[in-house]
Amino acid sequence: MIEAVLFDFGGVILSSPFEAFADYEAEIGLPPDTIRKINSTNPDTNAWAQFERREVGPEEFSRLFEEEASALGHELNAQRILEGLHGTVRPSMVEALNNCASKFKTAMLTNNITPMREQDLDEDVQTVVEIFDILVESSIEGCRKPEERFYEIACERLNVEPERCVFLDDLGINLKPARAMGMTTIKVVEPEKAIKELYEILGFPAD
Template sequence: MTERENPFVWFDFGGVLSPPLAELFSTYETKTGITPAALQAAMQAVGDDLGAHPLAPIELAQITEREWGSRLREHLAAADPDLDLSRARLETFGEQWFDGIVVNSAMASALRGLKAYGHRVGVLSNNVVEWEPYWRAIIEPAGPLDALVDSCLVGARKPDEQIFAIAEKVAGVDASQCILIDDLAQNVDAARRRGWQAIHFRSNGQAASELSRLTGIPAVL
């Protein structure tokens, strides 16, 4: 089988190559004292102010991290005036959010295994311009990527169809030659509507097993 015949495998970052999102929110609470519920409500409020999905403005680089963090601070303070925000570096959110976070070693191993068997791999992520140095450092153990499609760089975000079309062009393959591994059902559903194969990541073992079935290579964890 040639490289062009092998499917191109796209990994999500948050929740697949990183620890689960619930764990990230819990870790942030330990760092700052802000509960996941309070932080998520503030994110929703920022999105509502801008008439968008909670994270769309920053993941599409429509506002800066500093402006977004400042808006978060205002909403958190308004929702709970007694909340101590002194430990939260909201205006430089990414640096604190990712501090101490390590790669999901099982998925990093799966990515390296795919490369060893001649598959091309990439990251297809909704992410933030200012956060790239931090998440890039986290996934470094996974090894080199063949492609990166990042919402903040291409002006489209999952689950919008446009970002999948962009990824196909970047990889130089048809939709049917793409596999997405993502922890969010709406992104998986959108990829499948586009004609991709997709794995809804729920655990390392489950995702590795499905990946092995789709690619024909042994599950590597």
């Protein structure tokens, strides 16, 4: 029996930053998915991983990330990439979150570079953040998805077993450890399809 629904934020509740990355790559003539390739090289220790755990600040991140890009033969401006991290709210996902919050425990599981409480959030984003029972943020916890400890923290704070959780994320690498722990997982590629799958799992009536 499901007791909790866990949501990624960027790429699930908000539009994906990968869209902004693709626009920047096209603007400066980089091959498609260059930024994702840099991020997937040494994913546990690279600049992005360190930044999401708050082990380095923005200036050090930019230096390290640009060095990593250079090592792969690319030149880019890391600051421009950071500017693309702010997505827009997906109304259908917010509706799904509200529906879940009326019957289940909810949590946001997000790899971020600055805690939500320190961000100057738009009003619509702040409203969404306040729906969740708990927030689990890499910038606070010192660990990040896909590290197993990150998911354990969410379960401990919600007082639920992994087997009683559904987790939605847009990245398969983040879903794999959650599924191994016993969670039911949903990969969000097309939001409407993901919501339909979620409602089927939870036993919500179809529209």
